[in-house]
Amino acid sequence: MPTSTIYTLIKQLLTKKATNPFPVKYTPNNMHAAASLIESGDLTINPPVELPPDFRGKLSYDVDACIGCQLCLKVCPAEALVFKSEERKVKHYVSRCTFCAQCANICPKDCFEMTEEFLIAGLDKYSDDMILNP
């Protein structure tokens, strides 16, 4: 048995890992300090894994193309889209979105596109980058 255990161990060291690597090898003692180190380029982090084809990330919204037909509101399960009646355009709350892409499918003018952006966590869900067409 020991030989097969050693063999498995060596094999595991050499094969590609099944799961994503952690951003950094060891958890930093101070997250904020580590974050500023990353910003200044003194600390490199493991990049996230490759995205699958046609990944559904944060929406992008083409305000000018929108005709205000409100069809997208009819299929959004999370009520992440709100109609602005004076402007006749929609407003999108990123934090509510479930990334189902039903709005992108139904829009007659193809205003929505699912981008590849997925690092979208934030502290304030009403900040400008968390609302499209605020």
Add this chain to the structure above:
Amino acid sequence: MSDKDTTYQVPIGPIHPALKEPFMINFRLDGETIVDAEAHPGMNHRGIEFMGMHRNPLKVIPLSERICGICSIVHQHMFTTAVEHAAGIEPTNRARYIRTIMAELERIHSHVLWAGVAAHEIGFDTHLHFTWKVREKVMDLLEYIAGNRVNYSMWTIGGVRRDITEKMYPKVNETLDYYESLYKKLEEIFLGDPSIRLRTKDIGILTEEEALRLCGVGPTVRASGVKKDVRIDQPYAAYGDLDLDYVIPSRYGYENTGDVFSKTLVRLKELVQSIDLIRQCVDQMPEGDIDSEPKKAVLLNKLKKADGEGIGRIEAPRGEAFHYARLKEGQEELDCWKIRASTYNNLTTYAPMFMGEQIADIPIIAACIDPCIGCMDRAEIVEINSGERYSYTHEELHVLSVEKTKKILEGSL
């Protein structure tokens, strides 16, 4: 010997390290031996059906996907089938095949995950890490096909939203080959290892009669030799075109004992069956559209005009599950939506399985039906005026039911 009652009661749950999900079982013990077990569901009610009845069917699809974190495909599948049935919409042929492939991929993922949980419950954490590592492969494939992990958003009423193109076949085949080569190792671990055998053989026995009497479903009862599988009994999607048979232990030269070991065996053999089914689907995949109504605005109108009720019966990884949907003419929202997940049936099989076993066997027996409480917990009664919450016992419900029958007979209802 005195005739004093020497048994004592041990409640396990709703939150307990032996359980992965919130439900409760009340055990009556005599020393170390379980003499009575009573399951108390209802700790995880989320009101999903109520939410669904305030939305149009297209909005409910992503919601139905979130009923369960593992069976997200199963619930979308049942819900769309139920609505298609109610509105008289037929999915396209190609969509049926894609649905089948996705459903079987999910079965692989669910069964491998279960094997890890079972190993963990009896203390083999290395096996937990091993199985969950190999599970990543099928998760990656699902992500590759559907675009995202776990919440796939693949289904729509009348078909599917994404195609499985020829370009994807090499990756599908690669994953299937991987699991085929892996199967031997899984079998060696879960069926061959003497210490795992000791913990699973003749533990948590469910006899064929009990399985039938308690209406259990899925691998839980197939392990007892009950031939019950919706994929064969009432084929849906593309299963009618495929070659498959009931996975019961006697087919592989084992006895249909219905213990934890047979349940493990059935799940592992279903892994092989799923691989075979996906291969058949890929070979026979018909050409054509993937969606019978790509214009969703038209579909919404059609659904608004539809009137009727429909059901969706699917063999989920845990057994038969069921959705009921009713549409009313002129009303966008669902008129009624009812979900019955497989665990609801399987929970009743706990009583005979726990009887006579030891306290230490509770976790593995609790895990052997692969309970999924998030799916199951649906019923709690809330008195709207006073806000009071209560649930009915079986006896009370029975009395109510008898009373109703009486009233109907007397013509007062």
